[in-house]
Amino acid sequence: MAKLEVKNLSMSYDGKNKILEDLSLSIQDGELVSILGPSGCGKTTTLRIIAGLLKQTDGEIIVGEKNISNLPVHKREFGMVFQSYALFPHLSVFNNVAFGLKMRKLDKKQIQEKVENVLSVTGLSDLAKRFPAELSGGQQQRVSLARALVINPQVLLLDEPLSNLDAKLRVEMREEIRRLQQELKMTAIFVTHDQEECFAISDKVAVMNRGRVEQFDTPQAIYQEPKTLFVAKFIGFENFIKVVGYDGEAYLTESNIKLAAQAKENTRYLTIRPRQIKIIETANDSENVVKGRIINRTYLGNSYRYTVKTSLGVLKVDDFEHDVLSRDEDVILELAVKNLLPLEN
Amino acid sequence: MRKRSAILLLLPAFVGVLIFTFYPLIQIIIPTLNQSSDYGKLYLEFLKSSYNQTVIFRTLAIALFTTLVVLVLGLPLAIWIARQDEKVRKLLSVIILFPMLTNAVIRNFAWIIILGKNGVFNDLLLKLHLISAPITILYTNAAIVIGSAYLFLPIMVTSLVGSITELNIETEEAAAVLGAGAMTNLFKVIIPQLTTGILTGCILVFAGTMTAYTTPQLLGGNRHLVMATLIYQQAMTLGDWTNASVVAIILIILSVVIMFAINKLMKKLDRRKVNA
Ligand SMILES: Nc1ncnc2c1ncn2[C@@H]1O[C@H](COP(=O)(O)OP(=O)(O)OP(=O)(O)O)[C@@H](O)[C@H]1O
Ligand SMILES: [Mg+2]
Numbered sequence: 001m002a003k004l005e006v007k008n009l010s011m012s013y014d015g016k017n018k019i020l021e022d023l024s025l026s027i028q029d030g031e032l033v034s035i036l037g038p039s040g041c042g043k044t045t046t047l048r049i050i051a052g053l054l055k056q057t058d059g060e061i062i063v064g065e066k067n068i069s070n071l072p073v074h075k076r077e078f079g080m081v082f083q084s085y086a087l088f089p090h091l092s093v094f095n096n097v098a099f100g101l102k103m104r105k106l107d108k109k110q111i112q113e114k115v116e117n118v119l120s121v122t123g124l125s126d127l128a129k130r131f132p133a134e135l136s137g138g139q140q141q142r143v144s145l146a147r148a149l150v151i152n153p154q155v156l157l158l159d160e161p162l163s164n165l166d167a168k169l170r171v172e173m174r175e176e177i178r179r180l181q182q183e184l185k186m187t188a189i190f191v192t193h194d195q196e197e198c199f200a201i202s203d204k205v206a207v208m209n210r211g212r213v214e215q216f217d218t219p220q221a222i223y224q225e226p227k228t229l230f231v232a233k234f235i236g237f238e239n240f241i242k243v244v245g246y247d248g249e250a251y252l253t254e255s256n257i258k259l260a261a262q263a264k265e266n267t268r269y270l271t272i273r274p275r276q277i278k279i280i281e282t283a284n285d286s287e288n289v290v291k292g293r294i295i296n297r298t299y300l301g302n303s304y305r306y307t308v309k310t311s312l313g314v315l316k317v318d319d320f321e322h323d324v325l326s327r328d329e330d331v332i333l334e335l336a337v338k339n340l341l342p343l344e345n
Numbered sequence: 346m347r348k349r350s351a352i353l354l355l356l357p358a359f360v361g362v363l364i365f366t367f368y369p370l371i372q373i374i375i376p377t378l379n380q381s382s383d384y385g386k387l388y389l390e391f392l393k394s395s396y397n398q399t400v401i402f403r404t405l406a407i408a409l410f411t412t413l414v415v416l417v418l419g420l421p422l423a424i425w426i427a428r429q430d431e432k433v434r435k436l437l438s439v440i441i442l443f444p445m446l447t448n449a450v451i452r453n454f455a456w457i458i459i460l461g462k463n464g465v466f467n468d469l470l471l472k473l474h475l476i477s478a479p480i481t482i483l484y485t486n487a488a489i490v491i492g493s494a495y496l497f498l499p500i501m502v503t504s505l506v507g508s509i510t511e512l513n514i515e516t517e518e519a520a521a522v523l524g525a526g527a528m529t530n531l532f533k534v535i536i537p538q539l540t541t542g543i544l545t546g547c548i549l550v551f552a553g554t555m556t557a558y559t560t561p562q563l564l565g566g567n568r569h570l571v572m573a574t575l576i577y578q579q580a581m582t583l584g585d586w587t588n589a590s591v592v593a594i595i596l597i598i599l600s601v602v603i604m605f606a607i608n609k610l611m612k613k614l615d616r617r618k619v620n621a
Contacts, residue, residue, distance in 0.1 A: 053518050073521045080522045086515035090537040099533075103524035151523065 002064040002154045003029045004050075004187050009059035011045055011211075019045050020211040023059070027204075030185040032178065034198035037208030038234070043191045044083060046208075047157050050189065052076045063155065079153030079186075081161040085144040087132040093119070093143050094128040100151040118150040121176065137164040142173070149180060156181065156188040162197065174201050195235055199223065207231045228344045232271045238316045239277070240343075241270045250287070251342070255311050260287045260337050267342035274305065275318040276339040279325075280332050288335040294327055308333060370597075376590040391591050397575075401595070404571040407486060408555040411493040415501045415550050416543065418494070423505035424535070438506060442499050449496075453563040456492050457483060460564070484566035492560040497553050501546040508542025509535075540614045548607050552600050572596045 004027040011020035020042050027033045035043050048054040050061055052073035060069045068076060079100075088096050094115055101111045119125045122142045132140055141164050148156060161177070162170045178201050181188050192198045198205055199219040206216045209230045215222060226232040229240065241259065243251040250258040251270060261270055283289050292310030299305075304324060306317045308331060317333060325331065377387055391397055426437045444452065459465045460483040467479040482488050512535070520534045536543070558573040565571065570578065572592055580589035 051522055053522070073518075074524050074526050076522075077524065078522060080519070082515055082519060084513075084515055086513065086519040088516055088520070088534060088538075089513075090540075099520065099525075100523035103529070147519075147523070 002187055003027065004155055004189075005060075005062040006046075006050065007060040007062065009046070009049060009061075010057045011042070011049060011054070012057050018211060020049075020056075023208075023211065023213055025206055025213065025216065027187055027189065029187055030182070031203045032181050032188040032190060032201060033204045033206060034190045034192055034202040035206050035208055036192060036195065036198045036234070039193070041208045042211040043208060044159055045211075047080070047159050047189060047191055050155075051078055051080050051157055076155075077151075077153060078155045078157055079148035079151055080157040081141075081144050081148045081159060083159040083163070083191075085132075085140045087140055087143055087147075089132050091131070092128065093124060093130050093132070093135070096132065096143055097147045097150050100147065104151065114150055118146045121180070122146045122149075138166070138169060141165060145173070145177070149184075152184055152186075154187065156186045158188065158190045160191055160193065163193070170197070177201065207234060209234075225341060226271070226343065229269050229271075232269075232341070232343055237271045238274055239272050241312050243267060243270055253312060255313070257290065257311060258287075259312075259335065259340060261340040261342055262337075264342040264344075266344045268345040269343040270340050271343055272335050272340050274316040275303065275320070276336065277315060277317045278334040278336065279306075279317065279319055279322055280334050283332050288337060288340065290333050290335070292331055292333055294325055294329050294331060297325070297327060306331075373590050373593050376586045377594070387587065387591055388595070391588065391595070397592075400570050400572060400575050401599075403486065403569065404555055404573075404596075405599075407489050407493065407561070407571060408551045410486075410490045411497065411554040412547050412550045414490060414494045415498050416547065419498055419501035419505055419546065420536075420543075422498075423502045423509055426502065427506045427509035434506070434510075438503065441502050444495065445499050449559040450563070452496070453492055453560055456488070456495070456564055460488055460491065483564065484569065486565070486569055488564040489561045489569065489571070492564040493554045493557060496557070496560060497550040500549050500553070504546035504549065505539065505542045508539045512538055541611060544607050544611045544614075548604055552604060555600055556596065 004025075006023065006025040006027075009020050009023040010018060012018050023042075023046060025033065035046065037043055045054065049056045052068075052071060056069070060067055062068065063076075088099065091099070097115045097118060098111050101114060106114070116125070116128075119128055122145060124139065124142055124146060127135065127139060127143075132143070135143065141161060145158075145161055148158075158177070162173055165173060174197055177188075177190075180186075190198070190201060199222075202219055204216065205219050205222050207214045207222060207230070215227045215231045217225075222231065223235060226235060226237065232240070242254045243259070244254055245252040246263060246267065247258070250260040251267065252258060253270075259270060280289070283291070290310045290312055292308040292315065294306050295309050295314070296307035297304055298307075300318065303318045303320045306319060306325065308315050308317055310333065315333065319325075392401075422441075426434055426441070429437065457464075461467070462479045462481070462483070464483070466482065467476075470476045471479065482491075516538070517530050517534055520530050525533060555571075556573055558577065561569065561571045562574050562577070565574070573596070576589045576592045576596070579585045579592060
């Protein structure tokens with residue numbers, strides 16, 4: 001129903017520390033975008049500014065064609081799920097969910113219908129008469145979700161809405177959120193710590209670090225081609241090779257070894273996944289080959305994880321193919337050009 | 346063994362409290378018991394008198410009005426105080442208690458000066474051309490309400506500030522996101538969560554006003570007796586201790602019944618918010 005644009009947002013609570021710095025996001029109509037990032041990086045702050053609960057120090061928020069940067073919170077008509085649920089303790093589950101509809105002055109019959117509908121979708125029908133204090137954490141979280149969904153908002157903001165559910169319910173609920181979001185064509189922002197969750201549910205992911213968006217891309221692109229050291233670390237890359245220069249054909253590492261990889265400006269590190277490093281029999285003349293010695297071995301079920309000391313530094317290697325190798329054995333590793341990714345700092 | 350000795354050690358204090366609580370009460374009842382005839386009749390006769398009915402009604406009405414006035418003034422004040430930074434909040438909480446540290450008589454004399462025919466209040470109204478001649482406020486029911494409200498406002502505010510600081514501010518934010526403006530938020534979200542604090546404050550103010558003596562005596566004068574001043578008049582001016590004790594007992598019963606009713610209401614409302 002509406003495209004949401006966040007332009008050059010800056011935020012400081014005390015006028016000194018910048019919590020958000022020049023943060024921009026552009027979310028297409030009906031898209032679900034996840035904000036992924038470590039604790040304290042400013043995810044909740046961003047969401048609260050978009051909702052209108054906090055005033056940005058600088059920057060604009062635009063929905064559709066309308067600049068809503070100065071619109072008060074109760075006129076924005078967004079749906080929001082709070083990290084701490086924020087249910088109304090004095091109202092029953094039914095009335096908690098009905099609150100937004102009453103504000104919109106719907107008639108009783110419509111309210112009854114819509115609330116019952118959303119309660120059944122969220123599996124809360126039997127709890128309609130209970131009060132929040134009489135619910136488990138997971139149930140409270142679902143009430144909070146139902147309360148936001150029932151008003152069918154043009155923009156839905158979710159602050160870690162699944163963090164308190166057990167693994168199974170978590171997967172069910174995230175699929176349910178995704179289904180509803182697509183069905184009702186809501187533009188949504190989903191904040192999470194959890195990579196798997198965010199990859200599974202989103203059209204796009206914004207990885208945040210210290211108040212900035214490090215990368216804003218599809219889940220596939222984030223997973224396969226992280227752009228910065230932070231993003232790569234955050235989504236599970238483990239091998240980082242520091243580079244000091246590029247000679248037009250290959251990167252020069254700190255240890256004066258040349259590694260060929262895709263040329264990119266501002267490259268500070270090269271990275272490669274452990275299972276993409278090949279253990280080869282004989283050193284051929286191909287590029288990116290390095291010798292090393294196994295210093296540790298761990299069994300991972302379907303593979304062995306070797307820790308190999310090389311002149312590039314210590315590398316983690318996952319091997320599925322070879323017979324098990326032992327400690328102190330010398331190996332030759334190949335870091336294929338196509339798998340070696342350049343990273344900015 | 347230890348428990349028993351603890352009880353033994355507590356016994357003197359317990360007996361002391363018992364005596365000092367109930368002895369005066371019994372002393373109040375005794376004059377009505379001394380009347381040889383059946384004492385139910387005493388109460389009936391007292392209640393039948395239209396003068397006495399007026400006094401009882403006035404007592405309740407003044408207590409009710411004062412409670413409402415204090416609540417309406419105290420709630421916004423308490424919300425404002427509770428929403429300050431912790432340091433400022435603590436300072437304001439102490440300042441608000443200040444009126445209670447001054448002597449009741451002095452406090453009421455101040456009001457006599459303010460509310461009198463040539464008082465500050467009338468001066469102000471005249472200067473603003475809201476009235477053309479001084480109006481009578483002193484020695485009316487209104488004066489008693491004003492004086493009592495001033496006296497009990499700190500108690501209400503203190504009781505409310507406690508409740509408000511415990512409130513989860515995110516519930517207000519959630520309501521705002523769902524479309525509630527400031528007023529809707531106040532009446533649909535904030536106040537309903539403050540029932541315990543509001544009722545506690547109301548009990549204290551109501552019971553306090555109903556039984557207060559100095560304020561109605563000094564600001565109400567002789568023509569606006571309430572039960573407390575009636576007791577004094579009966580006992581001290583007329584020397585009729587029997588009648589004084591009848592009024593006293595009716596006053597006690599009324600307060601207890603009202604407090605009991607509000608307590609019941611509180612328990613019922615409390616079920617919903619076992620620390621959500
Ligand atoms: N009211 C506030 N006053 C001052 N600083 C604040 C306030 N709220 C948050 N911060 C700071 O702003 C930063 C970002 O906080 P925010 O709540 O946005 O993090 P988050 O990414 O949501 O973290 P989490 O994953 O733990 O929820 C943190 O360093 C936090 O300490
Ligand atoms: Mg957060």
